[in-house]
Amino acid sequence: MSAVTDVMVIGAGPAGLAAAVALSAAGAKTQLLERKPYVGGRAYSYPHPALGEVIDSQHVLLGCCTNLLDLCRLSGADNYLRWYEEIPFLEPGGRVTRLRGGTSPMASLGFLRAPMLEFSDKLAIVRGLTEFLNGKPQSDDVSFASWLKRTKQTERAIKHFWEPILIATLNDTFERCSMRYAGKVFHEAFVRSAEGGRMAVPTEPLSNFFGRIASLAEQQGTDLQLRASVERLERVDGLWQASLSDGTHRVAERVVLALPFEQAAKLVPLRGVEHFVHAPITTIHLWFDRNVSEYDQCALLDTRIQWLFDKSRIRGLEQQGSYIELVISASFQELEMGREEILNSAITELRSFLPKMNQAKIVKSGILKEARATFSVVPGLDAYRPQQESGAGLYLAGDWTDTGWPSTMEGGVRSGRLAAGAILGRSCMAAELPAEGIVRLLERQ
Ligand SMILES: Cc1cc2nc3c(=O)[nH]c(=O)nc-3n(C[C@H](O)[C@H](O)[C@H](O)COP(=O)(O)OP(=O)(O)OC[C@H]3O[C@@H](n4cnc5c(N)ncnc54)[C@H](O)[C@@H]3O)c2cc1C
Incomplete structure (x- = not known):
């Protein structure tokens, strides 16, 4: 024995x-x-034998991830996190809206200046976000799709606000996302406290x-x-x-x-x-002979690709050209597609966001399909x-x-x-972030 x-x-x-x-x-x-x-x-990350590079699917965390952050502090891994105060949202053609991470719209209403949204879209978003002031919805039976309908969200508000944030965080279609968890994301990241919505990425x-x-x-x-x-x-x-x-x-x-x-x-x-069901994530890895992007990370609008990470900037390897990772969340469609098809479509879409790509050469590329990336919080x-x-x-x-x-x-x-x-027989949990502003008042009631 x-x-x-x-x-x-x-x-x-x-x-x-x-x-x-x-x-x-x-x-x-x-x-x-x-x-x-x-x-x-x-x-995870691993040395890709054919590419000769250590690759991973970039993971993101927020200030509200109090237990993960506590573990990072205990181990010293927090020294390998880079924090961002804002998230650039890029439209094809290059227009940029910078959404401040951790900006509670209730507090600063900063996003009301966002050019990617019209006034009617912003009104719909504020109306929607007020539903999360009191915390996450109690029931998990309702889908986010039906909530969007009930709160009369505009098409642009859905495409330029709810969709990029929710698909990137819950990784599934709106029908397969419970309102309780969608509410939690927006409550923690946009309403409860400024710190909760700050975004960080591991730099290694x-x-x-x-x-x-x-x-x-x-x-x-x-x-x-x-x-x-x-x-x-x-x-x-x-x-x-x-x-x-x-x-x-x-x-x-x-x-x-x-x-x-x-x-x-x-x-x-x-x-x-x-x-329980799974949802996939596909990441596309591109190495260019020169620098092609101005951002460490940004959300891409009106495309299949949700997020761009410039890993050479994130990992501090800028002198070696650009290593760009593109993320397609809830990539059910890509699971059925071949490598070349995914690559060609991503490169074509990317050109409309990164004009510098026209002068650059793609040195090598790789695709990582994770069919079981996450479980879906289905209603x-x-x-x-x-x-x-x-x-x-x-x-x-x-x-x-x-x-x-x-x-x-x-x-x-x-x-x-x-x-x-x-x-x-005792709690090992880290303290939650304190609520701020109006949410603090509501929590006291
Ligand atoms: C592409 C991708 C992108 C993601 N992006 C993000 C993100 O941006 N932010 C975020 O917070 N989360 C993200 N996630 C989700 C996150 O990775 C998971 O939620 C998290 O890793 C779950 O941790 P876990 O320990 O529960 O399970 P796992 O990470 O799956 O760990 C389980 C471990 O058990 C091991 N194991 C399995 N079977 C056995 C066995 N029989 N014997 C011994 N060992 C075994 C596995 O090898 C594995 O190491 C992403 C996931 C993927 C795949």
Whole structure:
């Protein structure tokens, strides 16, 4: 029989790393098993052999991601975050609207000057946002599509405001996004506090970034094992035994299963797992022989591409030309398309935003299709998101469990900390940001 650990955490994505840090900090003998050769889970980076580059799908976080930020501060990863005070929204032809990150429209009404919106669009948006002053909607049964209809949002308000923000954050079509989570995004990022809506990106490849959090767990005594794929999990003599693909076993009193729902369901029976669905993200990576963009990051309007990241600027590699990443969220259409088709369409669209591209040469390119990028917060899903404590020493973590958050790194970290808190018998959660202005007054009532 292998040595018994207090807690075995399976999966070293944001959820498993957060659980391992909290548990080992509290002195629990913790083992962290990860099947890949790197940490970070879906927030991963890897050296692409053919491109000769380390690539990842750029991840974004906001000031309201208090638990992820706390974990970054504890591990020093916060030194590898770049914060942005504004998000440029580009229209084809080059017109730019700068939306200040963390600007509460209720407070500054700064976005009322946005040229990408007409007066009637702005009125509709303000009318919509006032519904989120009191927090997120209570029910998760209504879709965002029906809310847009009820609040009579204009076509331009939808295309130039609700759509770019919501598709980038919830990664699905409006019919498949519950109003509760759409409301949460706008409440946290636009209404509750200025800090909550500030945006940041990691400035180094994601597995290096999450590697800092893994190092903290290891310094605290966590036994991290990479290339350790758990194939079976069972109760043996009152303990949990994990059987690994290399034929070895690990044994622990408690298990935190920090896996995506479809992987967790392979190891333990899960009620209601059939209600969860995935949504894809496709990223297009382009290397140019010279600098082609003026922005580290910007939203692109009236195109299939939602977001542009200039990774050479973000990673501080500008002297080597431009490495541009384009993000297509909810990329169901692209899943069916071939590489050349995706590439040609993206390059054609990009030319209308970046005139400097006409003088530049594309040196190399790559496409990353993530069919299972996120789970969708479809209306009614909350009834099936399980709590972390499952009984008999089994704890479920992962962004899909009951956290009140959509499929995000923050959701993952929260789930890991909730699982650790249930084991330790005390809260491991960071404080929420304080509400500001009118929202603070409303929260006091
Ligand atoms: C392209 C893309 C873009 C995204 N953009 C953003 C963004 O901008 N902002 C944001 O907040 N979120 C974003 N996300 C979502 C974010 O990555 C996830 O919500 C987050 O990683 C979930 O963390 P997790 O720990 O719950 O699960 P995961 O990250 O999936 O981690 C689970 C881990 O378990 C491991 N594992 C699985 N099975 C086994 C097994 N049998 N044995 C051992 N280990 C196993 C996996 O290898 C993995 O490392 C994006 C995701 C993708 C794919």
